[in-house]
Amino acid sequence: MNSFLNSTVLLVAGLAIGVDAAPLTLENQFWKIQMEPDLGGRCSSLLIKENNEELVKGWDAVKKQGKRKTTKQQYSGGIWGGHMCGAYQDEQLEAVYELGKNSPSEVSMRWNNPYTLFSGLEETRQITLDGASIYVKIQVENLSKERRVIYYRIQDFIGTGGRLGPEAVYLYPQRDGLKAEMLKAGRTFPLMQVPGSWYGITDMVKDYGIKVQTSGAPLRNVMFWVGSAKSRTCELFWAPATLEPGQKWNAEITYSLFKPSQRQDELSAASINTALAQNAERLVFPQLMDPVFAPANGKAIITPLHGAASAPTTPIIEQFKTLKAVKLFGTPGETVPAAFSITAREALTNGTVTFSDFKNSSGKALKMTADPYYISRDGNDYMLKDWDLAVNVPQEICNIKSHVKGSEKLTAFNLEKDASAHLRAYLRIAPEAEAGDYSGYCTIRLNNSDELKLKIDLKVYPFKLEMPKDKGYGAFFRFGLEGDSHDAGQNFGISREAYRKALEELTARNWRNLVLYLGNKENILYALDTLVELGWRDARFVLVRPVISHAELMERYGKYNFSFLPWGVDEPIDYFSVDKAIKKYQQISQLDYPSMNFSANTPLSLALMDILPKTEPTIAVTGNVMYFVDKSRELHKQGRRSFWYAGYPNREVQGRLLRGIYVWKEPACGMMDWGEDSCSKQLGTDFHGFLDGKLVSTQRLENITQGVNDLLYLNTMEQALAKADPKSEASKNAAAFIAWIKKSFDTDYTGEAREIDQYFLDMLRRKAADLTVELNKMRMN
Structure with missing residues (x-):
């Protein structure tokens, strides 16, 4: 030529x-x-x-x-x-x-x-x-x-x-x-x-x-x-x-x-x-909350927020009606978010928020605690007890070295005319709570005298959520321990007590996947032992530094159905990275681990995993948005696991849809997202902020959590179906519902999300809960 x-x-x-x-x-x-x-x-x-x-x-x-x-x-x-x-x-x-x-x-x-x-x-x-x-x-x-x-x-x-x-x-x-x-x-x-x-x-x-x-x-x-x-x-x-x-x-x-x-x-x-x-913003009516409104003739107006959604950053212009009642639902052991905005019609001072007991029709109180937070007004949606911090979030809270102190209790709020306070309350239902229909009140006191009352009806279903054994949610857990050899420990290391507190937070949110940024053997074992104590079973781990043999890990943790992968390379984005990945693959092949994990952020990574058969990748749902579902299906047919991740998970409905319905229906092992970072220098990108070393939740994390809960509701229904009489009407209805979901949602999670909203996903969750109740009645001995 x-x-x-x-x-x-x-x-x-x-x-x-x-x-x-x-x-x-x-x-x-x-x-x-x-x-x-x-x-x-x-x-x-x-x-x-x-x-x-x-x-x-x-x-x-x-x-x-x-x-x-x-x-x-x-x-x-x-x-x-x-x-x-x-x-x-x-x-x-x-x-x-x-x-x-x-x-x-x-x-x-x-x-x-x-x-x-x-x-x-x-x-x-x-x-x-x-x-x-x-x-x-x-x-x-x-x-x-x-x-x-x-x-x-x-x-x-x-x-x-x-x-x-x-x-x-x-x-x-x-x-x-x-x-x-x-x-x-x-x-x-x-x-x-x-x-x-x-x-x-x-x-x-x-x-x-x-x-x-x-x-x-x-x-x-x-x-x-x-x-x-x-x-x-x-x-x-x-x-x-x-x-x-x-x-x-x-x-x-x-x-x-x-x-x-x-x-x-x-x-x-x-x-x-x-x-x-046709793209004009549609008014989303929170139908599942069944809101009740009344004429707004007081000094403030209450408007509903979805428990997983971002708080408004523009003025709320509602003038004529105020929220009086909403309906929510949950299960024993679940935390149900309730969110709303308070908008002043005149200047207000010394506003306080309290919750009553929630009781059934017989007057019996629900075993539950209400834990309210202000949502920061900067668009980053941090959950804060201090009103002053919610109004003006300090840059310092973005990483774990923060020395900003926070209040243990919700402080009073002050509002100028037409300004708003946004609140999210976590209704923490006790694991031993009895099923039933309960009601309680949130009381908002203004200027030390005037009151607004919001009634909350809470249905507690008669079952607990079940976690799948082969998939779950998790992230790159970029937290280090003091004195650890990894950079996360050298520069941002925390005490074992603080590390355990962080693991308790992940446990409460039902995580079961984790990338550990630890370099010392004793610290890796400490983290894993702590998770065992906290009840972790059927979990998947990636070790950034695989300093412990796979055989030793499985001997110690195999009985808990833990699995382990060594970390390979981060996001191969050019041909230079391919050679580096192959070299790392050859090095890890000398160890006794069955496979290697690496983050696959572009299609180049998909070609790479085709020639490296002992890889179980974490595939980007953004850079590989067009291929990741099909690739996970292909790997599953080969007997290879895969995980998914986003650089920073979407805060809106598409993020929840992916981490709920998509993880449930596809043969992936769930998520290993980026964003659980203790070392950040920028507000608003990560799952947590920090007040004097203590974790501060964000709306991004709440949206993720609701996706995880969608996964758990669907899995619980599916497990109930497996145990129910297949000839029962409940089984037929559940099977038809599952088939409909899998037909309706295919590979286009971003496009599908543009056609739905948070309340639609709530509706599907409620349907799964109702079907689970009926299936449990048809359980075979």
Whole structure:
């Protein structure tokens, strides 16, 4: 095969481009494009000539991308950032593409991948300007003598307009027609279902847009990411493809300009505006709480919050009604969150919150304690006893070295007119509590005299929640012990007493998976012994430093059905990381552990685990959102376990849906999330804050906990079904309910979450509880 380097090339500016090529310009009456052949064949500028609009949203010199050593100046951004391995910071960004046929409106380029797992794959690109369209053809040919697998991804830092909002409207087709979104900064928006394999972006203010259509190889999904107005991406992920020697993979992408005002189809201004109108925020009525309201004729108004949801950060404008009663439910041993807001209609001082006993119709009190907290008003949603701290959260509480002291009891609150206090009360039902219907009151006293009363009806079901034996929830538990050899202990180590308190908190929230950041044998054994004392059984652990043999661990803890994996590598995101992972795998293979764990955050990791059979990975539900469910199913068929994680778990309904229904229905061993960190330097990212070394819960953690409880309710129902008479009506109803859930929720947890709310998940949980009661009546001897 003749090398492109031997070709004679004529370029627009009369430049001869060699291995270290200068930028190349393509141009016609509609477009002016600057290409970077020696920087991954990317486009660093895509200009619409008619209005001088730049579509590239990000082309920045950076110190380092990925984990490899810098060999030349690296740049982040651009359009047509191709990745055979599906990662987004790999060496292909700096690859030198050899130039082939060129003209003022067309260029072809070629690159041979030399890296482990992908060597021998030759990529050819052809970019053609044709009127108002740009055609991009990509071919990958396997020139090696071995089978190769690619997870091809195009990352386009592309967008319309200079600001978010109407200047940057994202368009995509769904089964029921066109959808339109104005995404905010910090948003990741994956599309698992893309009928027609296209998306669009439009500036409704300046009346222009671009439609991106794919053909050829099957598209797996599209993902929009918005970091800011100046940094945003639209990304294409193709279905993984296996290439035998000599096989080719082909895909084509067409970028076409359009003006909404001149279209008569689904890309018309009218169609787009209709789709945007359908996205107006819906009023979510908390139907399962069965709220009772009364005329708001007092000095304050109570409005309901969902127990797992974020507190409002904007003013509450309700004027006419106030909450008088709600209905909640739980089981013996469960903690039920009750949340609400108090909004002042005039300035208020010395506000207090108290709870009565909860009693049944016979006057018998429920064994339960009510533990109220203020929700911080900064949007980070810390649970605090001190009103002053809730109003002004100190930066220091983000890590365990905090010396900020907190109150043991709820302090009084003060509100200016129209300001709000948000509260979450944990109703901790005792394990020995009797089932039944109970009622109690939350009394809010204002200005030392006026009172508001909120009635809470609490149904306690006649069963306890059962944990699954093969899956559960957990996290990277980045807590260290004083004097431990691991960095977490060296820099942020705590006493054994404080460490035990932290483990008690995880136990209370029904965790059963854990990554331990301990380096000394005696400390690892202390942590595991403590968890045994706290009642942990059927649990899964990853040891960051596997200094104890697997045989010794199993001899000591096998009777509790504990399992152990050694930690491998963290998030392979470039080809350099692949070689590092293989080396670590070979080292761990010398130990007696049956498998190795590592965090798999991009499709590159999926290719890696295919050649490392003794791995049981923790797969990212974000970077691998398009593949993680299918990959877990595949690994399960191979007899291999898998876990899931998010860098920082979503605080809204999609986070709960994943950790509840998805963990329950899929053959994964549950979660190993990132975020249980004692060493943070930033407020609002982790599960806990700290007041003088004591843990402070967050709404992020509460949302997770409600997902875990969904898992437990569904598992409890499933276990009851296994013991019930299969011919009973209860068994038939439960089986039908389970089948409906599994049919309704498939692999698109982010898309499904956009169609539901927290109360819908509560409804499913309530249905599972009612079915469990009926199944237990039909239990076979």
